[in-house]
Amino acid sequence: MIRELDQFYAKKEEPNKSCLLALRTIILGQDEAVSETRKYGMPCFCYQGKMFCYLWVDKKTTEPYLLMVEGDKLEHTELEQGSRKRMKILRVNPTRDLEIERIQVILQDALDLYRKGIVKI
Known part of the structure; x- marks a missing residue:
């Protein structure tokens, strides 16, 4: 039986x-203290039990993005704040190679x- 968390990924179409x-x-490879759970229907990654990022798919563009919980404290031009006060997102084009670094x-x-x-x- 597929775990509920794995179902999120299994239900997605390629290339997403x-x-x-x-x-x-x-994300899971960044630190041994990073764990994965599910919150608000999406994969949530925690550091020592504290939420630090999520994975989601934009409803309009249907492209994945990485949501940084404390994004307002991060200074990266690639991160978009939009109308969010605290969080920022990193959009990812699923048809291109990931910029892993x-x-x-x-x-x-x-x-x-x-x-x-x-x-x-």
Whole structure:
């Protein structure tokens, strides 16, 4: 039986499915203290139990994005704030190669907010 969390990925069409699974692997590989759960119907990644990012698919463009919970504290031009006060997103084109290094830098900067105590755990 497929875990509920895995069903999110299994139900997606290609190329989004492969893209989301690759992002999942990248996120989980950033630190041993990163875990995955499901919140609000989407994959949520936590650092020592504290939410730090989500994976989702934009309803209008149907493209995946990485939502950074403490995005307002991250200074990366690739991150979009839009009308959000706290969170920012990184849009990902599922038909192109992932910019793994860029994604890892953003994820490490986000995790550093927790590691350095800027965001309390």
